[in-house]
Amino acid sequence: MAAPHRIDVHHHPSPPSYLEARSDNRYAAAQIGWSAAKSIEDMDRGGVAVSMLSLPHSKHIFHGPLKEDLRLVREWNDFMARLKTDHPGRFGVFASLPILDIEGSLREIDYAMDTLKADGFTLMTNIGDKWLGDPYYAPVFEELSRRKAVIYTHPVAPDCCRSIDPGLNDSVIEYATDTTRAIARMLFSGSAAKYPDIRIIWSHGGGTMPYIVERFVRAHLYGQGNLKAMVPEGIIPALNKFYYDTAQASHIYAMGALTKIVGMSQLMFGTDFPYRTAAEHVEGLSTCGFSAGDLHAIDCGNALRLMPQLAPK
Numbered sequence: 001m002a003a004p005h006r007i008d009v010h011h012h013p014s015p016p017s018y019l020e021a022r023s024d025n026r027y028a029a030a031q032i033g034w035s036a037a038k039s040i041e042d043m044d045r046g047g048v049a050v051s052m053l054s055l056p057h058s059k060h061i062f063h064g065p066l067k068e069d070l071r072l073v074r075e076w077n078d079f080m081a082r083l084k085t086d087h088p089g090r091f092g093v094f095a096s097l098p099i100l101d102i103e104g105s106l107r108e109i110d111y112a113m114d115t116l117k118a119d120g121f122t123l124m125t126n127i128g129d130k131w132l133g134d135p136y137y138a139p140v141f142e143e144l145s146r147r148k149a150v151i152y153t154h155p156v157a158p159d160c161c162r163s164i165d166p167g168l169n170d171s172v173i174e175y176a177t178d179t180t181r182a183i184a185r186m187l188f189s190g191s192a193a194k195y196p197d198i199r200i201i202w203s204h205g206g207g208t209m210p211y212i213v214e215r216f217v218r219a220h221l222y223g224q225g226n227l228k229a230m231v232p233e234g235i236i237p238a239l240n241k242f243y244y245d246t247a248q249a250s251h252i253y254a255m256g257a258l259t260k261i262v263g264m265s266q267l268m269f270g271t272d273f274p275y276r277t278a279a280e281h282v283e284g285l286s287t288c289g290f291s292a293g294d295l296h297a298i299d300c301g302n303a304l305r306l307m308p309q310l311a312p313k
Helices: 016-023 026-032 037-045 066-086 102-115 137-147 170-189 209-217 235-239 250-256 278-286 292-306
Strands: 007-013 046-052 091-095 122-125 150-154 199-201 243-245
Touching: 007 292, 016 026, 016 037, 037 278, 046 066, 046 122, 066 091, 066 102, 066 209, 091 102, 091 122, 102 137, 102 150, 170 209, 170 235, 209 235, 209 243, 209 250, 278 292
Parallel strands: 007 046, 046 091, 122 150, 150 199, 199 243
Antiparallel strands: none
């Protein structure tokens, strides 16, 4: 059997304080039985060498006051950093930020990068219906840009659209839709052009973006304003500066659309463990018609170019 080589950029652990914060959230069930051993077992089955740990969160998990949010985030980041230390070469860390507290987030950036040596940061597509690209994030984006940070994004249902259909899990529709909202906000606010040194990974193959990309390209016809000023290089080139993971998008339908828009250099292997497995995504990608070279780029080559510190020592 070949040695594990894949890098999973979308992998969720379960710090105890995180589960407690999500105790009333019916979507957390898959994480309750998580353990590091289960992560490594799934990684080995799917040929994954390194998994990037991250925690989805929202203002519905941050119950306040702000100092309590900062305590939670610090516990999560320390927990993930210990996993990285305890299992050398198997885990990386996308640190969390207490994003409702901008000053606290700036302090946590310093701690995560300078003390914990985090590999990047997790930001949700929105926080309190402020999508990435909103001026609210400017101080954080300026610091992340200065540090040329990698930002992994994870979707969350916005306040406006939570539980619209009580019988339908928000993740079925709203997560992909909110990823698209955040991509649009980053482009049409001018933030993507303003912070070119931030390297952004969008989850789930870019959500619904590939299907509605023509509306992005023709947004100026809908009164979007000075598109040339906000996206000076054009929509498609701007989309090709982002990265996209394959979590829950490792099938011919998503990959067929996404790869018509962005180059192979922008795709990264992701699993959404423990909600899905590595082996499922390996199998799914194998049906998409990719060459061996393309699969290697998705599996690890693109991630290693972005985060060379993950290469085996």
